[in-house]
Amino acid sequence: MVEVRNLKKYFVLRGKGLWGKKILVRAVDDVTFSVQDGQSIAIVGESGSGKSTLIRCINGLVKPTSGQVFIDGQPVTLLKGREYREKVAKKIQMVFQDPVTSLNPRLKVFDIVVEPVLAQRRMRRSQLIDLVNDLLQKVGLDPKLSERYPGELSGGQCQRVAIARALSVQPKILLLDEPTSSLDVSVQAQILRLLNELRQNLHLSYIFVSHDLGVVRNIAERVLVMYLGKLVEIGPTEEVMDHPMHPYTKLLMESVFYPDPNVEMRKPVTLKESDGYTGTGCNFKNRCVHATRDCEDYDMSLIEVSPERFVSCIRWKEVNSWSN
């Protein structure tokens, strides 16, 4: 339903000083993947890996440098105006990380929720009221809150409003950019339950960005792991998390703290800190314990290691036999 093909987004930065050299930042570098109807995928990676830029390219908030995004088979990159509303805004909506800053503080909840609808078409006031009441109930809010301002609501309530706003045009896909990372655990649990319910009832697809692997496990069927703009591993959630194959995914999984008092504190694999994009070859080679000369020329294309399972490591066989 959503297909991303060879998507690239490069930013140009200035180096130190007024006459500093231009630096090319490859935020998203040749990413290809697709999401089926009703499927939920998670994109994980550390800050700066390009995961937010990637999903912003999908709904056009960021204009990609090259590559295409297809929604229901139609190319949608660089669409504007009416065509954009028809082909993108009706089908894809987004929920942002920080619910408090992503809602306009000067609008009432009612106006926030109907804004995307009114951008699409006109509606009578009475219809709008019904719509808002229905949406607020769907996301577990009291319809009376529609006359409040976001500043009067808690973080969890604001995030519910943001979800109601996203659902107002009956999209098929929600882009969720770390929707629970600014919330407390008890509220996070409520929002995750809600997202799960909504998905079943409304047959939604989620494209989900998160760095919390506990959240990922619960909400996604497939995981894409990103590192410095490149996809390094794709596969079903359980398989990737239980048996990571790319050295970076392995590192990520080893870094997680489990809520289990019987796990002993263990020494992390000491690696150099990320030093940004390295020019040629594998992005991860400077931090990787398995790197060899071969990695210098490897273009990081994904290798299918089993059905549905892709890894962008030229030494994946050695890496995985070595650790077993």
Next chain:
Amino acid sequence: MKELVRFENYSLSFKTLHGKVRALRNVSLTIQDGEIVALVGETGCGKTVTGLSIIGLLPENAVYSGGIFFKGMKIDRETVRRIRGKEVAVVFQDPSSSLNPLYTVEQQLLDVLMSRWNMTRSEAKERIPELLKQVQLFDVDRVLRAYPHELSGGMRQRIMIAMALACEPSLLIADEPTTALDVTVQRQILYLLWELQRAKKFSVLFITHDLGIVAQLADRIVVMYAGSVVEIAPKRLLFTNPLHPYTVGLLNCVLDPRRKKLPEPIPGSLPSLTEISSECAFRERCGHAFDECSISTPNLVEAEPNHFVSCHLWRGQRG
């Protein structure tokens, strides 16, 4: 083990235009010599102000009663000067806002050493490389000449830890030191902290909302809710036998990346801190609340050795 810090019926409120905000209510807890105590709870439960109270970093409108004792000495406006930045050091959540952007790292480290130990500039300079190596920063020259913005988040937090340890404190307060960092860096920083603590035997008050970290790092856990301590227990006991309904709820909300299980949310939301008076703060969200709960705040009682809980229900069961 000797007692290092003791909170005795410590209450704290802030006078605001909207009335009195009761940030802490009758907090009693202890930190022993050489242990890591984790303070867990959600936003607004008072974990950060508990830490700040020890070093007297409270705003003007704070009113407190009860007392905090450090090595048996009551902390007040005068005595706090003797411990702040000397016996007690702090590492805050956001390393970029706790370093001064206008000075180089070297200058800031020198300031700490010179004021803490009355060293001369050259004496202090000799100490610095050793401090940085302790926190695994080996590129000493580059780091020292750098301004904070030229370093990564992980490096800045290492420098904060180096500055704190330069004071050779007996208590380190770490207020969510890794929330702003990536998981891979977080693991490194926390391991570093843990290793240093094992080697130097200082006490740590570790403030966090992440029970995953707590499960591996802490010796004892203090759970707070809406300004009150609801449960105190050694790590293993708290996870295997939580007694307070809030602790049980909190543990059910925690996601374990190793298995798929939807969290069970605690119904309702946090009470307003201006409205709490004499009842149990968790009453409205608690599935077990009964009459007694709206009449009085339960006291912290020792339910089993080293395991304290403040819940009417628990006393009810026993009697």
